[in-house]
Amino acid sequence: MRWWHEERTKDVEKLAHPADGTQWKRFDEMYPQFAEDPRNMRFALSTDGMNPFGDILIQGPKQPGFEIYVFLKPLTEDMTKL
Numbered sequence: 857m858r859w860w861h862e863e864r865t866k867d868v869e870k871l872a873h874p875a876d877g878t879q880w881k882r883f884d885e886m887y888p889q890f891a892e893d894p895r896n897m898r899f900a901l902s903t904d905g906m907n908p909f910g911d912i913l914i915q916g917p918k919q920p921g922f923e924i925y926v927f928l929k930p931l932t933e934d935m936t937k938l
Contacts, residue, residue: 861894874900899935 860875867876874880883898884891 857895857897874898 860873864873864875871877879900880898890896
C-alpha cells in the first residue's frame with residue numbers, strides 16, 4: 857500500500873505510475889489531510905471512449921445505446937457501500 861510513496865522512482869519527466877499524473881497531484885492538493893497517509897486508496901476510472909467495431913455493447917430490444925452511466929451504475933452502487 858505504501859510502495860508508490862516510498863519505493864518508486866520519482867521521475868518528473870515520465871509518467872511511470874498514476875501518482876505521477878496531474879490528476880493524482882491535484883487530488884492531493886485538494887485533500888491534503890487525505891494525502892498525508894500513503895495507505896489511503898484512490899479510486900479512478902478512465903475511458904477514452906474506444907469502441908473499435910462501432911457496436912452497441914449490450915444488444916437486444918432494451919439496449920441502452922452508448923450511455924456509459926448504464927454500465928457505471930452497479931459500480932457506483934458498490935463503491936457507495938464501501
